[in-house]
Amino acid sequence: MIETKNKQQSQFDIQGDLPDAVRVTNAMEGFLSEFGPQASSYMNACIRCGLCAEACHFYLETGDAKYTPIHKVKPFEEAYHRTTGPFSWLAGLLGMAPAITLNELEEWEELIYDSCTLCGRCTLVCPMGIDIAELVKEARSGMYKAGLMPDRLAQITRNAESKHSPFGEPREFITAIRKIEKEFAIKLPVDKPKADLLLTLAPGDLEEHHASVHVLAKILDHLGIDWTLSSVAFEATNFGYLSGSTEVQSELTCRLIDKAREIGATTLLLPECGHAWGAARWEAARWYGAPIDDIRIMHTLELLAENITSGALKVKTVNDSASFHDPCQQIRRGGLVEAPRIIMKALGLELRELEDHGEASFCCGGGGGVLANARAEPLRLKAFDLKRRQFEATDADHFLTSCGQCRLQFDKGAKATDWDRHVESLLELVGRNMILK
Numbered sequence: 001m002i003e004t005k006n007k008q009q010s011q012f013d014i015q016g017d018l019p020d021a022v023r024v025t026n027a028m029e030g031f032l033s034e035f036g037p038q039a040s041s042y043m044n045a046c047i048r049c050g051l052c053a054e055a056c057h058f059y060l061e062t063g064d065a066k067y068t069p070i071h072k073v074k075p076f077e078e079a080y081h082r083t084t085g086p087f088s089w090l091a092g093l094l095g096m097a098p099a100i101t102l103n104e105l106e107e108w109e110e111l112i113y114d115s116c117t118l119c120g121r122c123t124l125v126c127p128m129g130i131d132i133a134e135l136v137k138e139a140r141s142g143m144y145k146a147g148l149m150p151d152r153l154a155q156i157t158r159n160a161e162s163k164h165s166p167f168g169e170p171r172e173f174i175t176a177i178r179k180i181e182k183e184f185a186i187k188l189p190v191d192k193p194k195a196d197l198l199l200t201l202a203p204g205d206l207e208e209h210h211a212s213v214h215v216l217a218k219i220l221d222h223l224g225i226d227w228t229l230s231s232v233a234f235e236a237t238n239f240g241y242l243s244g245s246t247e248v249q250s251e252l253t254c255r256l257i258d259k260a261r262e263i264g265a266t267t268l269l270l271p272e273c274g275h276a277w278g279a280a281r282w283e284a285a286r287w288y289g290a291p292i293d294d295i296r297i298m299h300t301l302e303l304l305a306e307n308i309t310s311g312a313l314k315v316k317t318v319n320d321s322a323s324f325h326d327p328c329q330q331i332r333r334g335g336l337v338e339a340p341r342i343i344m345k346a347l348g349l350e351l352r353e354l355e356d357h358g359e360a361s362f363c364c365g366g367g368g369g370v371l372a373n374a375r376a377e378p379l380r381l382k383a384f385d386l387k388r389r390q391f392e393a394t395d396a397d398h399f400l401t402s403c404g405q406c407r408l409q410f411d412k413g414a415k416a417t418d419w420d421r422h423v424e425s426l427l428e429l430v431g432r433n434m435i436l437k
């Protein structure tokens, strides 16, 4: 369990203080401990065709071979062949698989954390079905265990370990909620002992996207749902998932599910966030050793699409054109491709799809913790440029998305390049056009 008070030093910092050889061993053990038969088959399957390179926004926008997806997991591939793979004993004996050094891992840190958003687009094109995004995620577990991580990501993960959540402690959450209540002259339910639905939020909602919180409250009240926020289980984002700390990841996920069970909720609602969906919906069962079948883990996109389809939620027609950025963890990795299109159709929007869209959409460039990594800014801006070009080619009135992290990445990109367009929240557009009677 993660201690929430008086923690002297985070697990990550303790790793960083160990001798070099121990850190390298820990990195490899961390990587290999995540290894199952599937990852093992990946390691033997690559035919070096290079197709994954053409799928990766970072390779395409820089032309730098080091950003070829499969290259990003090379030290870990070598560790596998040296220690676990077939003929590993022979490779070790003949010196065919040289030992990895801490210097090499430090150099690789940039590839593992800065140049991969875990978007999975390379996975889509690999003829051998190798899930490189998953391998990079497993490699991050190794990096975390060696105390290697970009500074800002490390700081956020420390907050998760020592201050309850990356956003902060319960009292800071309450302060943020009071601010939103004042801004919109509303009352938000917090810590009800019983409720049917537990609403969770992302730090972006609490810091900047206050209108999203207001709209969610308005929709849940309109639908007559008995819901609450929780001051101890409010954090949908999961920096354990992004940093490679499985301990932090499981703590943050279980906190949400345990709270939902405690208050008798049958639905855990996730906000407009991408990786929150992957961490809770697709990985929660890992921490309980069984599927979560007593609580529906629901994304905001599903709430909107289902209630619009049933007629419980009605919206006015907007009569504009729009294009949509498909957040990777919701759409390609998350199975929600139809939901935003149902919502946009109900709004009467003329959808002008980006050249690459749906499951094939390019990442915004800020996912997988890259947005929180100051060092990665030049790479992020390259990825932003690709999306900007694709959006401008549609000449649409609105550029919409359903992930707060993607919005922040686009806002930062627009600011850095003096781009005069603004990416809008699909949820907030629904909120502005919902019919309340």
Ligand code: SF4
Pocket: 055, 056, 057, 058, 068, 069, 070, 072, 115, 116, 117, 118, 119, 120, 121, 122, 123, 132, 133, 136, 363
């Ligand atoms: S998961 Fe995405 S960012 Fe990472 S290597 Fe593959 S295409 Fe590139």
Ligand code: SF4
Pocket: 045, 046, 047, 048, 049, 050, 051, 052, 053, 070, 125, 126, 127, 128, 129, 130, 132
């Ligand atoms: S597309 Fe697949 S098989 Fe081809 S180089 Fe990339 S990982 Fe290897």
